[in-house]
Amino acid sequence: MRVAEPLHLRLLRLLRDNGAVSRAELADRLEIPRPRLLAEVSRLVDLGYVAEAGMAASRGGRRSTLVELNPGLRFAAVDLGASSVDVEVVNGRLEPVAAYAEAADIRSGPKAILQRVNELLHKAKADGAYERLDAVGVGVPGPVSFRDGVPVSPPIMPGWDRFPVRELLTREHGCPAVVDNDVNIMAIGERHGGVAHSVDDFLFVKVGTGIGCGIHLSGEVYRGIDGCAGDIGHIQVDAHGPMCSCGNIGCLEALFSGTALAKDATVAARNGTSPALAERLATRGAVTALDVAEGAVEGDVVCIQLIRDGGRRLGGVLAGLVSFANPSMIVIGGGLAQLGHILLAEIRSVVYRRSLPLATGNLPVVLSELGPRAGVAGAAVLASDVAFGEAT
Amino acid sequence: MRVAEPLHLRLLRLLRDNGAVSRAELADRLEIPRPRLLAEVSRLVDLGYVAEAGMAASRGGRRSTLVELNPGLRFAAVDLGASSVDVEVVNGRLEPVAAYAEAADIRSGPKAILQRVNELLHKAKADGAYERLDAVGVGVPGPVSFRDGVPVSPPIMPGWDRFPVRELLTREHGCPAVVDNDVNIMAIGERHGGVAHSVDDFLFVKVGTGIGCGIHLSGEVYRGIDGCAGDIGHIQVDAHGPMCSCGNIGCLEALFSGTALAKDATVAARNGTSPALAERLATRGAVTALDVAEGAVEGDVVCIQLIRDGGRRLGGVLAGLVSFANPSMIVIGGGLAQLGHILLAEIRSVVYRRSLPLATGNLPVVLSELGPRAGVAGAAVLASDVAFGEAT
The missing domain is CATH 3.30.420.40 (ATPase, nucleotide binding domain)
Known part of the structure; x- marks a missing residue:
């Protein structure tokens, strides 16, 4: 049975994909009454997801104020390949603020690889890319139980079977994490910002x-x-x-x-x-x-x-x-x-x-269209979705 | 974006698949407050979809009354094969009350085939299988635009391309109709009452x-x-x-x-x-x-x-x-x-x-499990879904 997507998720995605939007336009585009929209925006401002962004151009009548995603939101996007690690830190609009790419052998096992990912993320923090992360999204080159956040019998990833990737990242960075197959995150990236838009x-x-x-x-x-x-x-x-x-x-x-x-x-x-x-x-x-x-x-x-x-x-x-x-x-x-x-x-x-x-x-x-960036782009989308989903 | 299924559809399906159910159990299973359930049942009784069915066994406290689908509900289920026509009339619980099967060449074209379908349905009416139909479901052996209710470029059905099958049946029987591919309706049948339950x-x-x-x-x-x-x-x-x-x-x-x-x-x-x-x-x-x-x-x-x-x-x-x-x-x-x-x-x-x-x-x-009956069984499910969907 289909379940409707909650309002906060639709609202935050709209700001992610469109930038600053007036309250009036938000109410129109989400097709909800103005009072309900105002209450929801106010709630999301209090939670730190949304921030004021000045006044909108007049549409006649009272001018509406713009809102946008909190400029301090940060997501980590990680694309683990068979022989590479790509890590990006992005803002709420999924624009990169830090990026690292290096060779790595997935067969080194989850502890070594995830330690390197954490090192890169801590380096990004030291470089001022973020104060705290709001979510981490990771793609791995093998089958994944999306629900459990673990690789499942991955043929080219010895040692990774059922390794608690999501749990480890959540603990390390104190934020939600999401794990998916590398090809799935590439598809998600291409749909969000590429040729399959x-x-x-x-x-x-x-x-x-x-x-x-x-x-x-x-x-x-x-x-x-x-x-x-x-x-x-x-x-x-x-x-x-x-x-x-x-x-x-x-x-x-x-x-x-x-x-x-x-x-x-x-x-x-x-x-x-x-x-x-x-x-x-x-x-x-x-x-x-x-x-x-x-x-x-x-x-x-x-x-x-x-x-x-x-x-x-x-x-x-x-x-x-x-x-x-x-x-x-x-x-x-x-x-x-x-x-x-x-x-x-x-x-x-x-x-x-x-x-x-x-x-x-x-x-x-x-x-x-996104070429080698498709993976991290999709991991960033997934990370933002999981963070937005928790804005309840 | 996913849209939640409306209450009336969930309620009517539950009665279709379970028979008589008490109001108390309906409220529990649909996870809605009792007053809302009572109002909805009363509305569906007024519309003629639901009928009273006596008292339930006591659960302690006040005894709840049973409701069931209106025993007069009738759906027509039609499975058109390359060389056969199967027609059934079923009640609200999708139990056959009349069934016809005969050889027919789909290449005779839509007018001849649909005329024969209508003749069989009128015969069923004359035999007392129904007074009026609440919906018709049809499967055809080729690709279908489900939204438009027409076959689309069907390779083995000369003359059927974009023929208004749904419209013709709706006009003839004064009720909603739904058209799908024959294999899709077999799958639907097998999921509803067969091995893929x-x-x-x-x-x-x-x-x-x-x-x-x-x-x-x-x-x-x-x-x-x-x-x-x-x-x-x-x-x-x-x-x-x-x-x-x-x-x-x-x-x-x-x-x-x-x-x-x-x-x-x-x-x-x-x-x-x-x-x-x-x-x-x-x-x-x-x-x-x-x-x-x-x-x-x-x-x-x-x-x-x-x-x-x-x-x-x-x-x-x-x-x-x-x-x-x-x-x-x-x-x-x-x-x-x-x-x-x-x-x-x-x-x-x-x-x-x-x-x-x-x-x-x-x-x-x-x-x-359903064998040759899978097609009509699925067409009946589709017909009931479209009829229930209109109970607004």
Whole structure:
């Protein structure tokens, strides 16, 4: 059964996404009587969520005063990748006031990684980014029990299974915390401030070291019964393909991902079919997916072909998901989105050819706008939502 | 944004699904104060939705009176298949009071088919099944704009595109009508009174002439942006497979469906590999999917193999959808559910092997309980919901 969203949450989100707004406009946009709005604003001012922001321009009659989110609100947004830590501190409008990014191996385990996150946040505090945090949002590269705030059987995160991530951060920073899957937070970020702005039903496909999918349905993240919805990297695309790290044969990820592409690129560099890759291998001692992207831009035929092969495979899986979910947009993000328009063209070609015409008639397949910032942007949105939700 | 369900809808559904209930228990179960409940019941009695039903057993203190849905409430439930029309008239508790089933070709077009539906309903009226209908629910074998009450580009329904089905039925019977996809209504039926009772997130897979999927997420039917979500029959399972009626190569439906199975069975009957099928072909002049089911029960190896091959292909698609949607149950229905446990065992084997262990840990894959009645059962639920929704 659906439950209506409480007034304070709608009001605070409106200020977050619009900046200073007059009381008169707030009452109009929230469709509630003026007295109720005034009482609610006054309550939220007392609680420290909302502050006065001067007078609005006249609309004729008595001038209305502007209100905005308390300028001292601060949220921490954390995006943990397989090999990276991104931390931002943002204000109530989700504008960054401090940002840190560094390499880190998620396999170091939760204690080491979360200690580093805390160090970065304490450094931000020492640098004057905040006095106290109002909420922390974290994305992790694996399935999450959103309700419990813990990773659940995450395949590439040894030691993290059921580790109390939310509890630890809450204790450390004295504020609510929220934990979600990294692809889900990227999708949330892209919907809040990116190409999927205000789109209710879309798929965010992250193509990076692995492949995953964030699912937004009816305006909300769909996480599935066990928190592992969107695990599309292990859909089989070739029954006679290579073995995947999961133990199955021919998974999408085993054929197209950062890891798979680096492997294919190394073969092409060694056997001499790709001059661009051979040159990079000779200079740097190794080639990565990024080298394939660079080689393609230079017109290297093998690099272009590798990207097209990958796009065809990913496109085949997405065509099936379009038939199943009939979304209104597909966003391609993650590190391999740098493969750019060659990848996109191939994905589009397969999806538009293979799915039901009714489902693809108005279906944009586009690249992420937020790029590497999608994750922290979404973590910030989640953190603000959880903080706002507690304004009761 | 989520909107809370109105009290009258919750109250009427509770009476529909529970029968006579005391006012005291209604107030408890709906979690509202007694005076508000009494006022609402009284309003619904005046409107003719609710009726008195005697005294409840004592709970100590003053005895509460029972109320129930008006015994005169009648809904029409219509399930239009590719080659069949099923019509039921049910009471407020969705118990059938009249039922008709006959062969009909959906390609005869909307005027002929809907005229036949109306004839059957008028016959039911003449037979005393109802005085007036309170709502009509209809399922059609193709994509539907649920909001507009019209089929949209339905591939196997020539002449039905955007035909005003809802409007025509409303005019004919002087009551609200609701139109949905046939697989969606089967899923709704199975959730209301079948194996998926009260399950919020499940997939209902119909395997019949074609293959489709009803998607229930967070307790509601998910229809997609264009009303064509769940069109899994055209997901590619073999890039080198046969051509499908949709023009693409190797769709699931082209390899496993009533049509495909009849084709494979005919080949096996003719080339003599299957004695069971050869015998039926000789006797009846043709073989169908049902003959394969019968042959398998008799132990015919080719029949068993045909079912296992089909189950493997369907299972491969479902494994991908489990990875994507992480549902809590999969229900197999439609005519080919008669292939029974051989089919089920093969589907389970593939899904459990191929999907993420976290997603399959507690995932039942089961046969429909309602069988051929799932469609009308769901159409009746939809009809009652739309009638109850108008009790304002």
